[in-house]
Amino acid sequence: MSETPDFRVYSLDEFSEKVDADFRARRRFYDNNVIADTVWDGWRLDPDRLALELFDTNQRSTYEVDLKQCLDSAQILDWLVQLSSKVWGEHDMAKVTTGLLRAFDDILHLQANVCSEGAHRVLTSQRTRELVSVFLQRFHTGEQP
DSSP states (O other): OOOOOOOOOOOOOHHHHHHHHHHHHEEEEGGGGGGEEETTEEEEEETTTTTTEEEEETOEEEEEGGGGGGGHHHHHHHHHHHTTTTSSSOOOOOHHHHHHHHHHHHHOHHHHHHHHGGGGOBBBHHHHHHHHHHHHHHHHHTOOO
C-alpha cells in the first residue's frame, strides 16, 4: 500500500520563509566574492568582473560569459544558442544551458528588463551593474532573488 503524501497549507509568511530557506541551502560562496546557486548547474557569478563562469567537476573554469555583452534579448539568446550547440564530454549541455538561463534570469530579471511582453529592451552597462548589486544583496542576506 502506498503512502499518501503529507500536504500542508502554508500561510504567505510561512511559504515565503520556506522559499528563502530552500534558497539559502542552495547558495555557494567561493574566493574573491564569487558566488553560485546550485540550480545554475556549474555557473558562478564573479560580480567584480560582471562575468558568469562555468566550472567543471575539477573546479576548472571552462567557459565564460561577460554580462556586459548581455544587454538585450538577442545577445542573451545568442549566448544560450552558442552554448547549447557545444559538445563537452564532461558537461550535460542541456543542464548547463538551462543553468545559464536561470542565472541570467535570477540576476537580470529577463522579462522585466530585456523582453517584457515581447518588446525589445536594452540594458545599459550601468543598469547591469545595478542588477548585479541588487542580486548580491539578496543573495548574501539569503532572500530568494
